[in-house]
Amino acid sequence: MTEITTPIRAGGASTGWLGRLEGKLSWILLGLAGLALPLLDDSYMGTIATRAYIYWVLSAGLNLVVGYAGQIAIGWVSMLTLGAYTTAALAAGRVGPEWPVYLALLAGGGVGAVFGVVVGLPALRLRTFYFAMTTLGFATIATQVALAWKDVTGGGVGTPGPVFPWPFDPGWGFYYFCFLLAAVATWITANIGSSRYGRALVAIRDAEVAAEASGIAKPRLLVLIFLLAGALGGIAGGLFASLQSYITPDAFTFEMSVLFFIGILIGGRGSILGPALGTLILTVLPEIAAPLVQWSTFLYAALLLLIVLVIPGGIADLLDYRNRRPLEQHREIVPRPDLLPRVLGDQNARTLIALKGIRLHFGGVKAIDGLDLEIHGGEVHGLIGPNGSGKTTTLNVVSGYYRPREGSLRVDGSDLPFERPHVRAQWRIARTFQTPRVVGAASVLENVMIGGTVHGHGTFAESMLSLPRHRLDERVLREAAMLALATVGLESLASVRADRLQHSELRFVEIARALVLRPACLMLDEPAAGLSAEEIRRLGGLIKAISRAGTAVLLVEHHADLIFDICDRVTVLNLGKVLAAGTPEEIRSHREVVSAYLGA
Amino acid sequence: MLQSIVSYGLAVGAVYALIGITYNVMYSASRVFSFTAGMLGMLGGVLGALFIQKMGINAVLGFVMVLACGAVLGIVTELLTVRPVLKSIEQHLYVLSTLAFALMIQQVTAIEWGTEAQPFPVLLPIGEGWLDQKFWLPLLACAVTIGGLEFLYRYTLIGRAFLAIAEDNYAARALGLPETWLRIASFALAGMIGTLAGFTGAQMLLAFFGNQSILNFYGFVPVALGGMGSNRGAVIGGLALGLFQQAANFLVGGIFAAVAVFAVFIVVLLLRPEGIAGASTARRV
Amino acid sequence: MIMMRAWRPAVRKTMTHHCSGAAPAQEDAMSSEPLLQVSGLSAGYGKIVVLRDIALSIGAGEAVALLGPNGAGKTTLLRAMSGLLPRSGQVRLGGQEMPNANPRATVAAGMAHVVEGHRVFTQLTCHDNLLLAGYGVPGAVRARQVDEALAFFPEIAAKRNDKAVTLSGGQQQMLAVAQGLVGKPRLLMLDEPSAGLSPVLVDRVLAAITQLRASGTAVLLVEQLIEKALAVVDRVYALARGSIVLEARADEADLPNRLERAYFGEGAHAPLDA
Structure with missing residues (x-):
């Protein structure tokens, strides 16, 4: 403590x-x-x-x-x-x-x-x-x-x-x-x-x-x-x-x-x-x-x-x-996965996100063509496939940007509405983005606090007049955000403007922002892109630990070694369809997958 | 009364349409909406009155000088307010930079030319009443501009290059098209079209610095409704707007006309943000 | 600008050599280095570094494939080379340093880049699309060079006065490749010309590469369909995680396995080899 x-x-x-x-x-x-x-x-x-x-x-x-x-x-x-x-x-x-x-x-x-x-x-x-x-x-x-x-x-x-x-x-x-x-x-x-x-x-x-x-x-x-x-x-x-x-x-x-x-x-x-x-x-x-x-x-x-x-x-x-004072040159991100239980709280219920028969077209192009996918709490689920195979599109369906022509999306048995991205946080579904999307002009801490917006209880009027409930919200959120920053290993940068951070640090800021939500499901869109080998290793450890704390993790990634290292299950997409699904070992030796990945 | 509604409405509408085309020409080359469109229209009138009325320059020479000033201002707009902020176009800083530049020019005009509306000389004493030249001149200018642009786009390589850059800037650059020069040329062209609008419309609208904000808004309405980049939409929308405004002015009064235009503008854009004829927007994620 | 004027005539001269069917070897008499020499190239988007210290070379008239899993940085590399994306490091074509972030000068110097996704100008006719591709070519020879580019694709020639929007995806791709040919480049870079095409059309597009190679134009091909690519190129580079991880001749027997190891990382699980 x-x-x-x-x-x-x-x-x-x-x-x-x-x-x-x-x-x-x-x-x-x-x-x-x-x-x-x-x-x-x-x-x-x-x-x-x-x-x-x-x-x-x-x-x-x-x-x-x-x-x-x-x-x-x-x-x-x-x-x-x-x-x-x-x-x-x-x-x-x-x-x-x-x-x-x-x-x-x-x-x-x-x-x-x-x-x-x-x-x-x-x-x-x-x-x-x-x-x-x-x-x-x-x-x-x-x-x-x-x-x-x-x-x-x-x-x-x-x-x-x-x-x-x-x-x-x-x-x-x-x-x-x-x-x-x-x-x-x-x-x-x-x-x-x-x-x-x-x-x-x-x-x-x-x-x-x-x-x-x-x-x-x-x-x-x-x-x-x-x-x-x-x-x-x-x-x-x-x-x-x-x-x-x-x-x-x-x-x-x-x-x-x-x-x-x-x-x-x-x-x-x-x-x-x-x-x-x-x-x-x-x-x-x-x-x-x-x-x-x-x-x-x-x-x-x-x-x-x-x-x-x-x-x-x-x-x-x-x-x-x-904010013009130079930052330390050789900064290292050292995540502290041991703090995760405190960040995420009790994830006792085993979350299950289930996509069934999803079909989605862009114009005449079938982006997703009958996709079934289950993401379980406590597991890292890898999603791989060639360009245009529908990985990010799948993630965007779960995030609520698209409405598929057919299919259902359920969280623990109840339907999740399509095309409503801003209700995802209430369902405690968090995500990161291919290119980190942070507020450059705000401090790292403020950025992370944004992730916990839905946990506030005070109304607009209460905030306007700075009434007690508003002040309590602020204190709780600030502490949660600091804890999340400590977990990803960035607490020393909390007060720095986010646009001064390196690319790899921004990736971890996004994860911290997602953690503040105490997500039941966390979706990561190519989190390893642009990271060094050592950073990828630490990222892998953190992701795995997040899943072990009970969160369901969906990982879209190109780095095959990371996928095979930390995933419990892997689904391979090709042309919007599931080409193969199974454990990393099964996928790694799946002939069709290897050739699809390498190009047939 | 019907005659004057139609003649005056069409003439003002033609000015709006030309300002709309000015917006379009700049937008097509740069994806930038520039507040300088209204400024160009305002200056077309003021400079025309200055050269021809005040300085006594021959009308033809004065006209050419006005267009030349428009071209120069267009180029300055590109260099000063567009190019520096083009790299981060998603921040929309061009809204502020073009607005600032337009305001600076407007203020110089207000101080040096005066804040009173001043008359514009009669150029060609042809026609009278509702056939007066001040009514058909803007329409003629509009027709010539449309015809000229059509010729440019259809029969010249540089015109096709304009179209190519407007459709897919990235592919155009990959082909080695001189994007920067084409953008400058577009802004110079827009400068001429904008001042042409102001010049031919000035007998109706007078040489008045306050025309800037009016033309900025009423020139943008047809473009927004017809879809950005569509000159056909700008012409149809502009003429319709002019007619509607005049009819409302005569029949129910100016308050209603102004409020109705604004209401239609907002409602249409809320229902169809891409304009009545425009294409829908791209994906964000 | 001054620089461009200085080397443009030299380029034109060499290109005429090619047209008249002179042996590619003659060009190397000018300099001992290969046609294209890339060294120390790094590039990325904003803070994200995608490519680190890339080096590669292509000889005159050689066809080379650039392979790699998606996200490896293949498209980024082409963009950085053709000046569509700023880079650091050197790109030399025929002994001349290519200017950074200046696609116009790069095209004029003889390096054409056919971008991904058959992005032709749909509102213009095929003929106009090709004329635009020859924007930097003197007007007197532009029409002739357009015709020569069209000779590669008879079905486009038949539709030359139709708007490009009426073409099928495959035809648009052929038009895009033809656009790349109008300027008679010394090096043609193609970014996934097969994407979204039926197998028959893929063969048609890739067949053009063989023809080009025969006429002395060097080709750098980014392609997902490895087997098809290998059939038309001399050599391959493989890109993974932003670096060149493999260089090999296209006819090497063990290539697929070597590629696989290069992609998935040497140290990763390797049940396949077990």
């Missing part, structure tokens, strides 16, 4: 330079500065700061969409437009009776939330550019509608913004109101960012298929995020309308979207403090350097181009000193 508790603490940090700054101190300083600003009694500065807070309320939500989920929502200014006009129109009584201003602001947030989902929905189906274009189109149309719908918006003439009554009346009262809301937005989004939901968003961004395999349901998660980001955008709009005191469609230019967007990109993806500082700086900068005002959008765009071309990771990457 003791030898594991130490590394668990060692790997506790989150990513990067900004990550460490995010440890409270900088926030406290920012907060104190914000609280103390009115002491200067400079109303011009107060207005600028208020504007920055308002922008940040929107950007905080947008940051989850852009920085975490990686969705290029370039037209988010439309949420500001909607929130502003909703609040202004309701408060001014342009639609029905006059609403109380605070209630109107809430309504602005509500409208923002609804349209956040409407605009966001296409992200679930569409390719990146299409989605970017949808948000841009929506922003264009929101302005056109604002111009044309004169009854409500006042058209080109505009409409007065709402005035908040005491205690947040114009002046410093309103300043504190915006400050408070900015603080709340920060807290909420930071909680989400560091929760399993935040990690899931990043996983969707950088390793979508692995995220699905870890049980992350992209649609549900994105809808929640768009809801939140839309609501924050709408509320920011209501505040903006009040700050402007008079709003016309001209006030909501597309250039503002660019400001929000670049503030986030400068700050770096997957950070909260960075984008907050980015937004603050971009808002304040043109005010200080007056001649820049005219050229500010040009400069923002130039900055965007520069960041994309030179440092796609944002300024945060540039300042990430800790």
Whole structure:
């Protein structure tokens, strides 16, 4: 027990330079500065700061969409437009009776939330550019509608913004109101960012298929995020309308979207403090350097181009000193299979995955042609065969990517639905990929924690407010992930960014991620590819030990020696059919197999 | 009224179609969707007004100069915003790089040309009323472009090379086709088509920096609905979009037209992300 | 670019030699090294190293098969050689260093690569497909070279004005091989030309190799069907786990057994030999 508790603490940090700054101190300083600003009694500065807070309320939500989920929502200014006009129109009584201003602001947030989902929905189906274009189109149309719908918006003439009554009346009262809301937005989004939901968003961004395999349901998660980001955008709009005191469609230019967007990109993806500082700086900068005002959008765009071309990771990457410190050169992966019983727990039930009569066609090609296969708990089952024989396709059928024309897939007697990859984790079926699919920008530990997403109990709202159940989830998951890392022999790299690891280490990270799920069935897709002979030997030992702990292991592999070394059963596929099945010894001396493998 | 709906709708539709083709030509050569399509359309009008109206250059020479500027901008787009991010195309950084470049050009235009819409000179005083040249000129440009592209693709080796690269970039490279040069040529061609759209449509749309985002979106709608890379889809979709917009404008007002276009765009794409006529996507695993 | 201009004429000259049926041996007078000389070649995808320190050579007019279990890196090797994939190490053709990651220059230098999976341009006619394959050939002789390439495959010649999409898989493969021939390469690399073809068509495609060899073109053939491959080549290399594990003459008696041992690893269980 003791030898594991130490590394668990060692790997506790989150990513990067900004990550460490995010440890409270900088926030406290920012907060104190914000609280103390009115002491200067400079109303011009107060207005600028208020504007920055308002922008940040929107950007905080947008940051989850852009920085975490990686969705290029370039037209988010439309949420500001909607929130502003909703609040202004309701408060001014342009639609029905006059609403109380605070209630109107809430309504602005509500409208923002609804349209956040409407605009966001296409992200679930569409390719990146299409989605970017949808948000841009929506922003264009929101302005056109604002111009044309004169009854409500006042058209080109505009409409007065709402005035908040005491205690947040114009002046410093309103300043504190915006400050408070900015603080709340920060807290909420930071909680989400560091929760399993935040990690899931990043996983969707950088390793979508692995995220699905870890049980992350992209649609549900994105809808929640768009809801939140839309609501924050709408509320920011209501505040903006009040700050402007008079709003016309001209006030909501597309250039503002660019400001929000670049503030986030400068700050770096997957950070909260960075984008907050980015937004603050971009808002304040043109005010200080007056001649820049005219050229500010040009400069923002130039900055965007520069960041994309030179440092796609944002300024945060540039300042990430800790992750530039060289790693030890000659690292060895020394798995500790003895820890497996603790990682996997009791696998008392003997799992049985049974494929029966599977037929799958791609166009006219028979990829799988009547396949029967049983994978037993406690055994390593090797799957070999020439290219195009259907090995990976079989694995993808079990993983839920394809729907066969015929056949059944059962786990311990109950049917497993086809074409539902994200439910596999609930059935405790884990897998690795031919090319490791990890989140390069996240730490190794965070990557492994993604594998245990389905074990969390806290809801989105609980995570948002950092309630006890959320905190318990985090602690349990972190410990499980450290234990899994120790098992594969990588605990010393827990806090390192995953993209700094060698290829062979990434293979073991994927196995650790799979182990956190406590899988009843583990499918490995060519885990030995690209590994040295010594690494393959250790991998073999680890795989065998995993199976002996009770997990059913399906191993697709080209390295014949590894297959014959560790498998309990081997199935040979050829042209989508089983050519032979049996013990390694039987297969090794099977004439037809040898010739199929060598080419007939 | 019907006449003006049809003539104006078709003319605007032809501009949308040409912007759609601009998207297509760039996409076919690089698999990149570029936000510079709308920018080119906007500049076609602004530069045309600048050269012909402001600087008093002869209309034909001015027209050629506009196209030349479009070609140069196309090449700059390729060099500056596409090539550097092409290696990691799956990260979609081109969305941001082309957007940034388009915005920079738009801002320079806004500052140097002004944010007011300015009139575009009458080039050929032929036709009047609903037969005015400002209505048939975009249609003519669209027809010429389609005919020219058809000739290029059918009867020239370089045109076939464009098709080959669009269909299978890898096989084309293996054959030793000069992929980089063909991509540059495509972007130059797209630059000319985009500015042609803006130039011929500018009497209707005026020389206005704000046309950029409008053309970006309405030029993309027909392409997205007709399937990326299909010029036929872009033309049919563009003309239909123009007609629909004008009809809705006249009959039920601008709010409805804008909202309806957006709604159709979203709904169709949600039901068929690859477009009405497009092919379905490849496997991911 | 400058480099290309410098050696292109030399290449053309040698190729005309071939066309006129000159003995392959004449070429070796220029340099003592074989037509193709690969040394110290490593390549991979991103962080994954697939090939380590590959060395092989092919003589002028020689047909060589590259064998190996799947996943061994055969396709990767062809890609690295033809410049479709960046590599480290040397590839020399006729004494000239081939530029890294520049397929265009590599094709122009006389090394053609027919990629896996008969990837012809389906929306173009067969004739256009072949014209494109001769993109770097001077316009004056392009049509003639297309005709000469078509002479290898009469059934494609009969369909020259049909779109490639109308061809069967086997015909598409023949078209792809014909594409490789248009530039009159000194070395033709074929990646699994038999994949997905019926046995009769496989024979038709592989028969072309014999013809080519007779005309002095060297061939590097990646093939799964070992027996068919052995029938048309002079020599074989076997690739396993990213390295060359065997080099042998095609007519060696014990070849299948040696291959098997090379694939499965010498130290692995060997009940077959017991």
